[in-house]
Amino acid sequence: MAELHVLQDQTFGATKRRDAWWAEIIPVIIVLGGFGLYATFRAFEGKFYQCWDLGIPYLSPFYSPLIDAQHHWWHWSPALLILGGPLSFRATCYYYRKAYYRAFFLDPPSCAVNDRGHKSYKGETAFPFILQNLHRYAFYLALIFLAFLWYDAVCAFDWNGHFGIGVGTLIMTVNVILLSLYSFSCHSWRHLIGGKLECFSCSAASSARGSGWRFTSMLNERHMLFAWLSLFSVGLTDFYIRMVSAGVITDIKIF
Amino acid sequence: MAEATLNIFRGDSTNGKRVDYKVDVTPGMVVLDALHAIQGHQAPDLAVRWNCKAGKCGSCSAEVNGRPRLTCKTRMDSLPLDRPITVSPMKTFPVIKDLVTDVSWNYAVNKKITPFTPKKDTDWKMYQQDIDRVQEFRKCIECFLCQNVCHVLRDHDVKDKFGGPRFFVRAASLEMHPLDVADRVPMIKEELGIGYCNITKCCTEVCPEEIHITDNAIIPLKERVVDEYYDPILRIVRKITGAKKA
Ligand code: SF4
Ligand code: SF4
Numbered sequence: 001m002a003e004l005h006v007l008q009d010q011t012f013g014a015t016k017r018r019d020a021w022w023a024e025i026i027p028v029i030i031v032l033g034g035f036g037l038y039a040t041f042r043a044f045e046g047k048f049y050q051c052w053d054l055g056i057p058y059l060s061p062f063y064s065p066l067i068d069a070q071h072h073w074w075h076w077s078p079a080l081l082i083l084g085g086p087l088s089f090r091a092t093c094y095y096y097r098k099a100y101y102r103a104f105f106l107d108p109p110s111c112a113v114n115d116r117g118h119k120s121y122k123g124e125t126a127f128p129f130i131l132q133n134l135h136r137y138a139f140y141l142a143l144i145f146l147a148f149l150w151y152d153a154v155c156a157f158d159w160n161g162h163f164g165i166g167v168g169t170l171i172m173t174v175n176v177i178l179l180s181l182y183s184f185s186c187h188s189w190r191h192l193i194g195g196k197l198e199c200f201s202c203s204a205a206s207s208a209r210g211s212g213w214r215f216t217s218m219l220n221e222r223h224m225l226f227a228w229l230s231l232f233s234v235g236l237t238d239f240y241i242r243m244v245s246a247g248v249i250t251d252i253k254i255f
Numbered sequence: 256m257a258e259a260t261l262n263i264f265r266g267d268s269t270n271g272k273r274v275d276y277k278v279d280v281t282p283g284m285v286v287l288d289a290l291h292a293i294q295g296h297q298a299p300d301l302a303v304r305w306n307c308k309a310g311k312c313g314s315c316s317a318e319v320n321g322r323p324r325l326t327c328k329t330r331m332d333s334l335p336l337d338r339p340i341t342v343s344p345m346k347t348f349p350v351i352k353d354l355v356t357d358v359s360w361n362y363a364v365n366k367k368i369t370p371f372t373p374k375k376d377t378d379w380k381m382y383q384q385d386i387d388r389v390q391e392f393r394k395c396i397e398c399f400l401c402q403n404v405c406h407v408l409r410d411h412d413v414k415d416k417f418g419g420p421r422f423f424v425r426a427a428s429l430e431m432h433p434l435d436v437a438d439r440v441p442m443i444k445e446e447l448g449i450g451y452c453n454i455t456k457c458c459t460e461v462c463p464e465e466i467h468i469t470d471n472a473i474i475p476l477k478e479r480v481v482d483e484y485y486d487p488i489l490r491i492v493r494k495i496t497g498a499k500k501a
């Protein structure tokens with residue numbers, strides 16, 4: 001179709017669109033970029049991740065599960081040991097892929113806006129993006145992390161053996177609920193639970209999986225929403241715990 | 256009566272220019288009506304493909320103010336009239352004349368897809384819960400707007416390696432059909448080149464039938480390709496059990 005290209009502007013970013021198409025990617029650049037910087041800083045900081053020393057049962061989600069906090073064999077921040085799990089889940093998520101391919105790789109910058117048109121484009125057929133095909137393994141890993149975060153949220157109700165609720169308890173609980181909604185609205189999960197079947201009515205097992213698929217599909221329609229809400233909640237949960245742990249703010253005990 | 260200026264591409268694949276035409280905007284007018292008004296009174300040789308004027312035949316696809324649209328479903332009162340409205344042919348396909356493009360490449364891709372293949376002596380009974388998914392894909396009107404906007408075809412022009420979203424919709428409608436027994440996954444990976452899609456969803460954004468192309472067709476097919484080609488555990492399970500699918 002080379003002939004047509006003579007007639008249409010092929011330069012990068014060219015479009016006949018009149019709307020502010022770039023307004024879609026700027027928030028993504030700011031929020032994902034900002035979160036990336038904050039998470040990196042916090043992962044390397046290696047302190048202010050728990051409030052146990054203050055008698056408050058909070059642990060930051062960036063540091064859970066907490067491994068070798070006493071530095072017996074690992075001399076750096078314990079967050080660095082576990083960061084790969086949640087990071088790989090988000091990085092290979094079908095929704096975030098769309099968001100960062102558009103916002104950071106400009107491939108394409110927006111619909112009907114020229115991308116670089118490079119002939120070397122391989123999409124997800126070659127390294128490194130071919131690894132996106134392993135997203136379901138990142139999902140399996142995410143389930144393990146989710147179990148730890150639920151455990152942490154339950155522990156946040158345990159104030160030295162007594163039931164209690166602080167502002168942080170509520171924040172941690174909302175966070176783990178949003179993370180669960182994000183995880184169980186995953187496209188790979190939707191496939192595994194039942195999407196891969198051709199027939200839902202063929203047996204009792206396939207019928208049950210069909211119900212699971214329909215429920216997951218309902219969540220999956222809101223996957224983008226859960227992706228952003230859980231990103232904010234995980235960042236805010238860590239930020240709150242850091243502030244309490246560093247003594248900048250005092251946690252309010254509600255109950 | 257309001258007046259609109261339409262800035263229309265006139266020419267073919269080798270040569271072309273943009274020409275301004277003025278039209279009176281009547282109530283309920285769509286871009287296709289405006290093109291017909293121009294054809295009727297100012298430029299009888301203006302080439303426009305159309306058929307139903309009801310958003311159902313998929314013939315009148317073009318780019319209006321840079322956005323891939325059915326011209327018969329784009330109302331003039333939805334467009335700002337202070338500047339000329341640009342109307343261009345679909346960028347991804349060669350122009351035959353003016354707004355008419357040669358979309359025959361799509362029919363060649365379509366032929367690569369194994370048609371519906373029921374098993375021998377099929378019991379033709381189907382349950383709604385099994386065909387819900389497929390029905391969405393059957394809404395496709397083959398307007399090829401999704402093919403036009405997909406950057407893999409539009410900008411990278413890898414038509415020899417990539418089939419495009421319309422054909423993932425068709426492949427999905429067959430792969431998920433409860434009575435179909437053919438395995439199209441190798442074809443979806445190798446010949447339709449699903450890996451080239453980076454799920455950036457422009458196809459979904461432009462589909463006039465509001466088919467969730469990326470979420471309901473492409474991603475589920477990508478997962479099926481993962482089952483057969485990339486998932487190491489399923490590979491081992493298939494080796495041990497001897498099953499073709501796991
Ligand atoms: S989601 Fe895939 S098929 Fe659809 S427009 Fe984007 S790259 Fe093309
Ligand atoms: S999937 Fe939608 S956009 Fe693509 S050809 Fe069919 S109706 Fe048109």
Ligand code: FES
Nearest residue numbers: 093094095186187
């Ligand atoms: S977590 Fe987004 S698709 Fe799996």
Ligand code: FES
Nearest residue numbers: 307308312313327
């Ligand atoms: S003329 Fe049939 S879809 Fe527009």
